Amino acid sequence: MTARADGRDTRWADHRVQRRRELVESTLRAIRKHGASVGMDEIATEAGTSKTVIYRHFGDRSGLYLAVVEKVADFILEDLRASVGWDDPDDLATLVADLVHAYLGLVERDPEIYRFVISRPLVDKPLTEDPVTGLTRRIGRQVGDVLRRYGHAEATAATWGHGLVGFVRAATDEWLAAGMPRDTDQLAADVAHLFAPAFAAHQPATSGIS
Numbered sequence: 001m002t003a004r005a006d007g008r009d010t011r012w013a014d015h016r017v018q019r020r021r022e023l024v025e026s027t028l029r030a031i032r033k034h035g036a037s038v039g040m041d042e043i044a045t046e047a048g049t050s051k052t053v054i055y056r057h058f059g060d061r062s063g064l065y066l067a068v069v070e071k072v073a074d075f076i077l078e079d080l081r082a083s084v085g086w087d088d089p090d091d092l093a094t095l096v097a098d099l100v101h102a103y104l105g106l107v108e109r110d111p112e113i114y115r116f117v118i119s120r121p122l123v124d125k126p127l128t129e130d131p132v133t134g135l136t137r138r139i140g141r142q143v144g145d146v147l148r149r150y151g152h153a154e155a156t157a158a159t160w161g162h163g164l165v166g167f168v169r170a171a172t173d174e175w176l177a178a179g180m181p182r183d184t185d186q187l188a189a190d191v192a193h194l195f196a197p198a199f200a201a202h203q204p205a206t207s208g209i210s
Helices: 003-034 040-047 051-058 061-083 092-109 111-119 131-149 154-177 184-201
Strands: none
Touching (some): 003 040, 003 111, 040 051, 061 131, 092 184
């Protein structure tokens, strides 16, 4: 293959990546405009293209859904990294409050996007792996890492980390389903108060971030 052909291939691959990114952004705009139950016709209209073109880039409806979830997951993880004191929290109760507050804040700012992710309106076939569960596992591992660095045994840290994130997700889903009736500060404080006694009663022999 000639260098010129290689260059064309590279430009085409870059174009496809950029086009996929644009179509995902258009889908996010359509969700915000039409709600979590948005349909492919509305997405295509927002993107200024046809459903056929969208399917060409993502394979099918489920492929588009997975691409949107991947984009949302990256955004959530980036925001949590910036908002939560992972490296040196004052104490574990503060870490919990920061985590809950950041998670709720994300949902509060973009509730239809969150509803779209958890309700899977475009998925019309079984998925190999649930991407939403995959996201909570990634966050759970991060929390477990902090607990382990505080001195908790690895198994305990993993159990508490994933359990805490599962609790936060369940509380968030119920809060959203109820119409977000309470202030995020109040809900974050409730969760932190629930877990604080457990952290206080099970202080490891050596604590502190290493």
